[in-house]
Each structure stands twice: as C-alpha cells, then as structure tokens.
Amino acid sequence: MGGLAAGDKAALRAALDHALRYRDAVGDTPIKPGRSAEACRDLLGVTLNDEGRDPAEVIDAMVSAIEPGLVGMTSPRFFGFVIGGSHPAGVAADLLVSSWGQNTPYASLTGGVAAAESVASDWILELLGLPADAGTGWVTGGTLANTVGIMAARGALLRRAGWDVEADGLFGAPEINVVIGAEAHSAPMAGLRYAGLGARRIHKVAVDDQGRMQTEDFARVLSGLSGPILVILQAGHINSGAFDPFVELIPLARAKGAWVHVDAAFGLWLRAVPELAPRLAGVEAADSWAVDLHKWLNAPYDSGMAIVRDRSAMVQAMTAPASYLPKPGALTDPVDTVMELSRRARGVASYAVLRTLGRDGLREIIAGHCRMAERVAAALAEIPGLTVMNRPSANQVTFRAGDGEAGDALTQKLLAMLQARGRVFPSHALWKGRQIIRISISGYSTRDTDIDILLAEIAQTWAEVQHGG
Numbered sequence: 001m002g003g004l005a006a007g008d009k010a011a012l013r014a015a016l017d018h019a020l021r022y023r024d025a026v027g028d029t030p031i032k033p034g035r036s037a038e039a040c041r042d043l044l045g046v047t048l049n050d051e052g053r054d055p056a057e058v059i060d061a062m063v064s065a066i067e068p069g070l071v072g073m074t075s076p077r078f079f080g081f082v083i084g085g086s087h088p089a090g091v092a093a094d095l096l097v098s099s100w101g102q103n104t105p106y107a108s109l110t111g112g113v114a115a116a117e118s119v120a121s122d123w124i125l126e127l128l129g130l131p132a133d134a135g136t137g138w139v140t141g142g143t144l145a146n147t148v149g150i151m152a153a154r155g156a157l158l159r160r161a162g163w164d165v166e167a168d169g170l171f172g173a174p175e176i177n178v179v180i181g182a183e184a185h186s187a188p189m190a191g192l193r194y195a196g197l198g199a200r201r202i203h204k205v206a207v208d209d210q211g212r213m214q215t216e217d218f219a220r221v222l223s224g225l226s227g228p229i230l231v232i233l234q235a236g237h238i239n240s241g242a243f244d245p246f247v248e249l250i251p252l253a254r255a256k257g258a259w260v261h262v263d264a265a266f267g268l269w270l271r272a273v274p275e276l277a278p279r280l281a282g283v284e285a286a287d288s289w290a291v292d293l294h295k296w297l298n299a300p301y302d303s304g305m306a307i308v309r310d311r312s313a314m315v316q317a318m319t320a321p322a323s324y325l326p327k328p329g330a331l332t333d334p335v336d337t338v339m340e341l342s343r344r345a346r347g348v349a350s351y352a353v354l355r356t357l358g359r360d361g362l363r364e365i366i367a368g369h370c371r372m373a374e375r376v377a378a379a380l381a382e383i384p385g386l387t388v389m390n391r392p393s394a395n396q397v398t399f400r401a402g403d404g405e406a407g408d409a410l411t412q413k414l415l416a417m418l419q420a421r422g423r424v425f426p427s428h429a430l431w432k433g434r435q436i437i438r439i440s441i442s443g444y445s446t447r448d449t450d451i452d453i454l455l456a457e458i459a460q461t462w463a464e465v466q467h468g469g
C-alpha cells in the first residue's frame with residue numbers, strides 16, 4: 001500500500017496554508033525582521049526529542065519561531081542588495097520539485113524535469129540573445145555560475161597551451177593571466193580562488209566614475225601580457241548598474257587570444273528588452289556568461305545559470321573523470337555542466353516563471369524597473385543634502401547624505417532609520433571609500449505606487465535626520 005500518512009498530508013497542507021498566509025501579508029508587515037537570529041535560536045534550539053513528533057505540529061512550531069525572523073525579501077518594497085521576489089509561479093513549481101523528489105543528474109532517468117530544464121535553457125539563451133548551442137548549467141547562483149565559467153576557461157586556455165588541467169592539475173601548468181576590473185564583484189574573485197587561479201594573482205584594470213573598465217587601461221594591461229589570458233568583464237556594476245564597454249574591450253581581448261568571461265548576474269536581462277539591449281552591445285561575443293535567475297527573473301532561490309559558448313569546454317571541466325565522455329554534439333546530461341552529482345531540479349521553477357510571465361511580462365518587469373530607477377534618481381537629486389552617485393543604466397540607484405566623513409555618519413543614520421521604520425528596505429555599501437545607500441529595484445511585484453512610498457519615506461526620514469531625529 002502506497003499513499004501518504006494522514007499526518008504527512010496534514011503537514012503538507014499546513015505548509016501550504018502558512019505559505020499562502022505569509023505571502024498574502026508580506027506587503028503589510030514590517031520588512032525588517034522583528035526577531036533576531038539569537039532569539040530565533042532560543043526558540044528553535046530545544047533539546048532534540050527522543051521520540052518522533054507529528055509533522056504538522058513540527059511545521060507549526062517551526063513557523064512560529066522562524067517567521068518573525070524573516071526579512072521581507074518578497075515584499076514589493078524590498079530594495080536591498082539585488083534580490084528577486086520569488087515569483088509565486090516559481091514557488092509553486094518548486095513545491096512540486098520537492099514533492100517529486102527527483103535527483104536529476106541524468107536525463108535518461110528523470111526525463112520529465114530534465115526536459116523542463118532543457119526547454120527553459122533554450123528560452124533563456126534565446127531571450128538573452130546568446131548562441132543556441134551554448135552549454136548551460138543550472139547552478140545555485142551567480143557565484144557558482146562565475147566559478148563554472150572560470151573553470152571552463154581554465155581548461156580550454158591550458159589545453160591550447162598543451163596542458164590537460166582536468167587530468168594533471170595546476171602544478172607545473174603554464175600560468176594564466178587574469179585581467180579584471182578594479183571594481184569587480186566579489187563573486188568572480190571567489191571563482192578565481194575556487195579554480196586555483198588565486199584572487200590576488202590578477203591584473204586590475206582602472207575604471208571610470210561609474211565603475212566601467214577604461215578601454216585605454218585595458219589595452220595597456222593586455223599589451224604587457226603573454227601566454228594564456230582570461231579576461232573577466234562585468235554586465236551590471238553592483239552600485240551603478242553600469243556595463244563594461246564590451247564593443248571596445250572584447251575585440252582587443254580576442255586579438256590577444258584571450259577567453260572572455262562576463263559576470264552578468266543581473267545586467268544580462270536587459271538583453272531581453274529590445275530597446276535596452278544596445279546598452280550591452282557586443283556582450284554576445286564573449287566565451288562565457290554568468291547569470292542569475294533568482295534576481296531579475298524572480299525565480300525562487302537558489303537559481304543561477306552558467307553559460308559557455310563552447311559546450312565541450314564546459315563538459316570537459318565539469319564531467320567527473322569516472323564518467324563517460326559524451327560524444328561531441330550529443331545531448332548532454334544535466335550532470336555534465338555543473339559541479340554537483342545529486343541536486344534538485346532547480347530549473348523547473350524558472351520554466352514556470354518564464355511561461356507565466358511570457359516575453360511581454362518579462363520585458364515589462366525589466367523595462368519597468370529601469371524606468372523606476374531613473375525616476376528614483378531624478379527625484380532624489382531634487383532633495384537638498386542628498387547626492388545621487390550613479391547615472392542609472394539598469395535597476396540600481398546609489399546615493400548618500402551630506403559630505404565627507406560627516407556624511408558617512410548621516411548616510412548610515414538615514415539608512416538605519418529607513419530600515420527601522422519597516423516600510424521600505426534599501427541596503428548599504430562602501431563605494432569609492434564612502435558609505436552609500438543602494439536601491440535595487442528587482443522584485444516582480446514592485447509598482448510605481450511602491451516607488452511613491454519609497455520616495456516619501458526617504459524624504460521624511462531625511463528631514464528627521466537633519467532635525468536630529
């Protein structure tokens with residue numbers, strides 16, 4: 001006899017009810033959590049029972065301890081970091097993915113979910129204007145997507161230099177020169193560490209006031225290098241949203257035989273909008289791209305994609321040595337393009353989100369957020385005492401309060417008060433040695449009315465800060 005036990009059924013129903021209630025309320029409740037991690041730990045850290053418990057009771061107890069410790073990342077007014085809002089269609093699909101319990105390395109075994117991931121990959125490549133035959137890997141996010149791209153680059157560059165890094169490792173291998181912008185995100189730096197190339201062994205290229213690589217300095221750095229070269233560019237600077245000038249940089253890199261990898265965690269999505277795509281002109285000429293799905297696509301966490309033009313380089317870097325070598329052109333198994341053997345079918349959620357939004361829905365989200373960012377920057381520039389630090393080229397707006405060191409303190413105070421009020425949630429960063437406030441507009445449900453509230457909150461809170469509030 002199969003079938004679910006009554007208690008297990010009740011647990012699943014309870015979880016769904018809690019999920020519905022939570023998501024229904026998220027716009028109305030304070031975004032900043034009211035319970036600290038320590039307080040949550042006190043409630044959760046009971047002595048582990050010897051006897052089993054009813055699963056629905058466990059779920060209820062967990063929810064009451066955990067929920068007040070959640071930050072409203074799915075709120076339309078969460079503007080911190082670059083955080084997607086976990087679109088309900090993706091959450092629904094994810095619920096099924098967990099329920100189906102598919103371990104997904106092999107398409108021949110779990111054909112249903114492998115097919116959904118395969119179709120979603122094709123859609124994503126098409127939307128982003130990348131080669132249809134590129135290799136794709138469903139990874140946990142941008143950090144791993146960068147790492148996979150860097151590892152594919154490492155293998156291909158060294159193979160060209162007569163070295164098989166997958167078999168023989170890095171000891172004694174020809175050195176790879178790594179060229180990267182002075183304001184690169186920490187994720188590709190992590191990838192360089194994981195790939196054994198080292199985060200410090202890099203050639204840094206000077207950037208302009210928006211964090212874009214300067215072409216002359218790039219050319220200067222390249223001209224001093226010989227041997228294998230890995231160039232890491234950026235589509236979407238974390239503070240300014242700006243894009244490296246791909247049209248100028250990639251041909252220079254090509255002329256030196258370099259592999260060009262692009263950290264495009266959120267910025268690549270502008271390619272899905274015809275009128276915004278020219279901001280990233282030339283990016284399609286790269287060799288590999290890292291893109292997040294849990295940010296601007298609003299797939300639930302954790303979801304990112306590594307994309308490599310030469311799929312065989314990706315497969316050679318990722319396939320476990322004990323496994324068979326796929327014939328060139330053969331359909332690869334999901335396991336062949338990622339580091340994990342066992343994993344959940346995380347791509348199914350992106351399939352659901354893409355089909356739910358459709359091309360137009362996705363374009364409206366991306367274009368709408370870019371328009372909102374321009375609106376926020378223009379409105380903040382009108383408020384005396386606040387300085388907008390970027391010219392929005394995507395969905396990021398960065399600003400600060402006051403001047404110099406005194407301004408740092410004011411900026412931090414303003415942000416702390418904004419977050420404490422609980423209606424909106426921007427986040428902090430250090431940029432050019434100064435404290436800044438970052439507004440990232442990435443949630444699928446953010447509307448202009450949410451931007452109205454954001455602007456009113458900032459104006460009012462800034463007035464309070466100035467009057468010693």
Ligand SMILES: *Cc1c(COP(=O)(O)O)cnc(C)c1O
Nearest residue numbers: 082141142143185187263265292
């Ligand atoms: C978010 C981000 C990353 C890291 O992605 P994760 O999904 O957090 O691992 C890398 N690069 C940029 C530009 C990002 O915005």
